[in-house]
Amino acid sequence: MRLQNNVAVVTGAASGMGKAIAILYAKEGANVVVSDINLDAANSTVKEIQSNGGEAIAVMANVAKEEDIQNLIDTAVSKYGTLDILVNNAGIMDNFEPAGDVEDDQWERIFAINTTSVMRATRKALPIFLEKQKGVIVNVASAGGLYGARAGAAYTASKHAVVGFTKNTGFMYAKQGIRCNAIAPGAVETNISSSMTNINKFGAGRTQPGMGVNPRIGKSEDIANVALFLASDESSFVNGTVFTADAGWTAY
Numbered sequence: 001m002r003l004q005n006n007v008a009v010v011t012g013a014a015s016g017m018g019k020a021i022a023i024l025y026a027k028e029g030a031n032v033v034v035s036d037i038n039l040d041a042a043n044s045t046v047k048e049i050q051s052n053g054g055e056a057i058a059v060m061a062n063v064a065k066e067e068d069i070q071n072l073i074d075t076a077v078s079k080y081g082t083l084d085i086l087v088n089n090a091g092i093m094d095n096f097e098p099a100g101d102v103e104d105d106q107w108e109r110i111f112a113i114n115t116t117s118v119m120r121a122t123r124k125a126l127p128i129f130l131e132k133q134k135g136v137i138v139n140v141a142s143a144g145g146l147y148g149a150r151a152g153a154a155y156t157a158s159k160h161a162v163v164g165f166t167k168n169t170g171f172m173y174a175k176q177g178i179r180c181n182a183i184a185p186g187a188v189e190t191n192i193s194s195s196m197t198n199i200n201k202f203g204a205g206r207t208q209p210g211m212g213v214n215p216r217i218g219k220s221e222d223i224a225n226v227a228l229f230l231a232s233d234e235s236s237f238v239n240g241t242v243f244t245a246d247a248g249w250t251a252y
Helices: 016-027 039-051 066-080 104-132 153-172 201-211 220-231
Strands: 007-010 031-036 055-060 085-088 135-140 178-185 242-245
Touching (some): 007 066, 016 031, 016 039, 031 039, 066 104, 085 220, 104 135
Parallel strands (some): 007 031, 007 085, 085 135, 178 242
């Protein structure tokens, strides 16, 4: 078991990639704190983990709220004694709005969930990692954090910020035994589209041509396998970088 006796917090773990990561981490021996704004669904993830002999608890957290992130990490430490792995997975899409159509409240909401939460959770976890000179952070970015036409302006900017934050954090704390990497998934079958409410026709139309060169849609489990590698000692020499997992979509 590659994560035996590790304690992992996974945000947005009630569904999609976060759920797959939480389940796989538990299968590999980690004690998993399943965090999501939907507590009932988070509890379902926990039950699935427990039914397979794993250990997990659910914690309700709206990652856009500082107090919820504080409580999430504090609860993990209170329950399991420490924290070893932080997976910042929670995120939402925009509606493909180009810059001229972005509204302030939408911009601020997307950045609060996709970007500011990553900083706050990392900031909260770092004292724990620094004390024992060891820790792993895995951020879920996006192909939209590497290129300009996978979403609208707000989502694209928010995920580019996650990539920059990942690289800075990985470099800054490399000598303290802390690693910080990101995954940039391509198109994956999840329910993130449920956060989209009113698709911008112009913006969506501009991004559409690139969709035709996408080799295939991925599964949440495909991303979980990458997250497992990045959390394990097998990736001990991997730090401050971004793993693209998109079946070759961005290679075109």
